[in-house]
């Protein structure tokens with residue numbers, strides 16, 4: 001690795017550096033992924049632009065409408081321990097707390113996590129089940145996109161060069177909604193998931209399911225929303241859950257790897273989706 | 283390659299160094315500062331041998347760009363004891379918390395961070411916190427006992 005290191009103090013400065021160096025520039029947040037990729041020679045930027053000194057990218061707090069704002073430079077551990085994040089949704093702090101080890105969570109940031117776009121990561125499925133949007137800035141202006149539109153393939157996002165993720169915005173949760181995040185770890189407790197499932201669900205006054213969002217991690221090139229399962233559940237009594245869960249098998253696209261065969265993951269996705277639904281319908 | 287002037291304290295001593303942008307904290311601590319207590323194990327953030335405290339926070343020195351240390355307070359295993367061993371170090375000896383010792387600096391640093399945050403952790407909390415510090419000798423029982431002993435009854 002040979003590069004020039006830059007540590008801008010404002011977002012405007014960082015955006016100007018990105019424009020100046022173009023494709024030769026690479027952002028660094030916590031550095032957990034970039035350091036490894038550079039050491040392996042998979043990433044060879046001429047300029048590394050660190051985001052750590054930019055105060056406006058930090059912070060975790062309730063929004064006035066009862067939602068939550070997480071700054072891109074908030075660490076995983078800061079989210080895990082945030083009282084505001086816990087009050088918003090304990091499943092959210094669970095998902096951040098189930099990433100790797102304390103050491104990694106102290107260093108890795110939310111923005112870095114989202115831009116890294118490894119489909120086995122824990123926070124993205126949960127953020128997606130909670131209907132998060134991601135705010136992005138470039139020197140040409142800002143935009144915000146549903147988190148489902150961010151990851152487009154393994155380690156690939158829809159971000160254009162010159163764009164920086166500034167924050168994640170979570171909308172207020174409808175009263176009565178339950179949320180859960182389950183991570184299936186058959187090997188070691190600090191591993192990436194073999195399958196993970198994030199689910200939110202709310203009952204209608206009559207006892208049928210009014211709304212549910214179910215998003216799986218580690219079983220496709222991006223987090224996968226189980227829309228057929230969701231559609232089969234909406235407006236139905238909980239007793240339908242068992243049949244609906246079977247549909248998840250055809251929505252995912254797992255690969256054989258050291259965490260299990262594709263067939264095994266397909267079966268585990270069904271089982272763990274069932275467990276997640278059991279939690280949110282209890 | 284750009285170079286950068288970084289100033290930090292290592293176990294209370296002020297250090298000021300001119301370092302290249304691609305240096306990692308583990309190498310700066312060991313090679314430039316001569317503090318070789320911190321070990322390089324996996325080099326990819328998994329094993330915990332390189333655990334250090336940065337402003338009291340537990341981090342992997344093998345993943346941390348050394349430029350990130352500027353203005354921070356670094357504690358390594360050399361910085362734990364003053365004249366006497368800490369209760370935690372003493373407990374590692376008494377409970378058989380190590381054999382070959384290669385993982386021990388990282389175990390001590392990780393456990394120090396745990397006890398700073400949770401002074402009375404139960405066995406479950408200890409195992410969960412320490413899961414990122416691998417040991418191929420002890421089977422972990424001695425390590426968990428040592429931390430429990432240092433913490434006192436849960």
Ligand SMILES: Cc1cc2nc3c(=O)[nH]c(=O)nc-3n(C[C@H](O)[C@H](O)[C@H](O)COP(=O)(O)OP(=O)(O)OC[C@H]3O[C@@H](n4cnc5c(N)ncnc54)[C@H](O)[C@@H]3O)c2cc1C
Pocket residue numbers: 026027028029030031032033034035051072098099100101104107108109110111112113114115116120121122123163164165166190191192193326327328
């Ligand atoms: C040992 C180990 C175990 C792990 N285990 C898990 C696990 O169990 N579960 C899990 O979910 N993850 C796991 N991870 C992955 C971890 O979540 C990511 O490495 C981390 O989230 C990346 O965050 P960072 O701040 O360190 O990013 P960096 O390494 O700094 O950056 C990662 C990428 O994001 C880009 N980037 C960073 N910030 C921004 C921004 N604001 N806007 C646009 N682009 C940006 C960078 O250019 C880079 O391409 C593990 C990592 C390690 C090293």
Ligand code: FES
Pocket residue numbers: 321322323324325326327328329330331332333342343344345
């Ligand atoms: S050497 Fe850093 S975690 Fe293994």
Ligand code: FES
Pocket residue numbers: 379380381382383384385386416417418419420
């Ligand atoms: S004491 Fe030998 S690896 Fe832990």
